Amino acid sequence: MNRNQIKALLHADHPQTQVLIKGWVRTRRNSKDFSFIEINDGSCLGNMQVIAGADLFNHDQIDRLTTGSAVSVTGSLVASQGKEQQWEIQAHRIDVISMAPESFPLQKKRHSDEYLRSIAHLRPRTNKYGAVFRIRSDLSYAIHTFFQQRGFKYVHTPIITGSDCEGAGEMFRVTTLDLNAVPRTGGHVDYSLDFFAKEANLTVSGQLSAEMLALSLGNVYTFGPTFRAEDSNTRRHAAEFWMVEPEMAFCGLEQNMDLAEEMIRYLVLYAIENCAEDLELFARFVDKTLPAALQNIVDEKFVRLPYCEAVDILSKSGNHFEFAPETGQDLQTEHERFLTEVHFKKPVIVYNYPKTIKPFYMRLNDDDLTVAAMDVLVPGIGEIIGGSQREERLEVLERRMDEQGLNKENYWWYLDSRRYGSVEHSGFGLGFERLIMLITGISNIRDVTPFPRTPKNIEF
Template sequence: MKRITINQIYKKCNLINKIINIYGWIKNRRHSKSGISFIDIYDGSCSNIIQGIVKKNIINYNEVLKLTIGCSVNIIGVLILSHGKNQKYEIKINTIKVLGWIDSPNEYPISSKNNTLEFLRSIPHLRPRTNLIGSITRIRNNIFYSIHNFLQKKNYFWIPTPIITSLNSEGAGSMFHVSTLNKNQDNKDNNIHFIKKNFFGKKTFLTVSGQLTAEAYACAMTKVYTFGPTFRAENSNTTRHLSEFWMLEIEEAFSTLTDIIKLSNNIIKYIIKNILKNCNLELEFLYNKIDKNIFLRLENFLNSKITIIEYNDAIKILLKSKTYFKNSINFGIDLCSEHEKYLVNNYFNAPIFVINYPKNLKAFYMRLNNDHNTVAAMDFLVPNIGEIIGGSEREERKNFLKKRIVDLGLNKKDYLWYIDLRRYGSVPHSGFGLGFERLVSFITGIKNVKDVAPFPRTVNNVLC
């Protein structure tokens, strides 16, 4: 008999009084004195569980009495409408087969209904079995699909960019070194003889961004994006940082800062609309357990207008604020998380774009403005999170780009191919990067990105 999911049961109306075949795990079991057991089953396909009714005349009823939370089962029975509170359907079970038992049920970590997020981080291989992580994962999946759907409809081409690279796309920050040399050879980092013995014959790293290589395709195919894992070896143990995270990066030829601001706003609103449409059960669960403002917050975002402020104006607002900040405010500083949150949570109470940052705060590839002190850059800040998108016009003028590379002390030889893009039919172009886990945090209301990444990698922490 064909297997059906619980999600399919709730979506189809033509299964009542029909025999169905489902697989799943036990969420709860209750036994009545009248010789009937009630078992709650989930299969991860949706937030719903379905109740099964088992009578004592079933052949293996003794096994049913031994079922505990987490046991895996296969059930065949008749689907009926339920008269129970808060449940639409239930199954009159004809046969039940136990596929997997729980060793030492008293020690099973997921048995407790009150496990904290901190505890669940210590068991990343088991936490998908919880309602919370299951709901987050289904929302994450829908966000992922929505991104591709939006961009494909807009005629963007997906480009898989390299994970192993010889370049630091950001021009700063720590990178993970990829090497086939042993530890002692690796320590002779500056010895060209040893470097050439490396697998690629040069220093290589895990990518911090796919932007530069995506630009190469944008300068040939106009509209492209890359979406994959990126890596930062930064000692930042905060609620917003991971050492391995996913990033959407869009590059578009013949576009300006204004264009990518509109695109950033549109893609986030498209994603949120899809989540509200397709993940209502998950949002209801998060509303009850995590964030009473989740629906209002998402609707407010959809109704918000684009607000754009200059970096200098953002600093002026912060200087006039009577709020105490741990990080001091002055012109030329990079905005910290507390500054960003004040702007979006307290001052504007809305998402904002901050534009035209001092050039010393931004990467070498950003286009220099006419004042020669700032670059045509933008950060998209959203309530409770701060920055989720960073982008800019790219410097398409060869001489300006070469000067920035030299001024920042970068090795010009490493970027010759990138400069070639300006030598041969250079065009104005722009792009941005969206931190995927931060977006998931914003939508779900989960405060720590470690709780929305399936297997989070952070400093001193690699489990599984």
């Protein structure tokens, strides 16, 4: 007999004489002649209440079942006499697969997020983290659905890259050299003896590769891990995270913003419609304003605000900022928060940033001062998407690389795409964990990642 998922049984529309569930004991309450055992198998938030009578051959053992133990239960699915649940299982047989000793760290009470991070291997067995990781799965699926429905091709860009600079922060070195005996020539490390015979790093973005595929397949997207070796210690940064990066040929900034907005709205709506039970938990225990915040994203059109107007609004706001807003300077976190949380109270797309604060590949505007960049800012999280129209004009691109002190030879293949059939194209990167934070209301990226990697933290 195959095991039934508890999710399916809880949604049953009629009693069943013979069912089999397997899962972990969340709690046990002994009664005079029987025990109530609540079992969770991870298929959904809800537990299945099992009635274990004294007639079970091993009822002595069942009476002592501990939280965290694994069991297999066969019995009949019957309407519950209790008020808190519709169905329960009258057990015919309960096999203890594995009894958890009293040292099991998860108790039948609320634990702090900090404590649960220290037992990251067990926290998926809690209601909250089980819900987070189910939503991660559902939203991953939704991302593929969104793009596939629109004719985008899913492409796989390299994890290990030879580009020695992509302008997106510190990188993790990849090497097979013996770090205790690094070969040197003239005082410098001799990478010709390394695995790839040149320096290699973990990718900080699939964008440059994705552009090549967009300029052949049309519309593409990547969805994969990304690595940043920044010593960032904040609740919204991780050294390893997942990023969604669409890239579209024959596409300008306007359409790029259209897609970003449509995608976020689609994903939030998908969660509302498909993850209702789990979302309800976050609305109850994590953030009471969550349902309204999500509905706001679905209903309200995103504000589109040129960078210079953003600075203007901030300057004239009368609000005191630690750093005064100033044209030519990047927006501070406090500025972004003011725009999304105080001034507009909805997502804001800021675009046309000064060229001096943005990377070489963003398309130079006709004013020669700004580039066709856009950041999607959302309340509570800040920047969730960063993107741009890409510079497709070879001579402009080369000039920008010179200005930023980049070695063009390292980008010969990237520049080739501007030599042969170059076209207008655009794309952006969505931080997947930040999306999950937005949708669950969870405020720390370490709590939406099963095994988070942050500075000085790689225990699990």
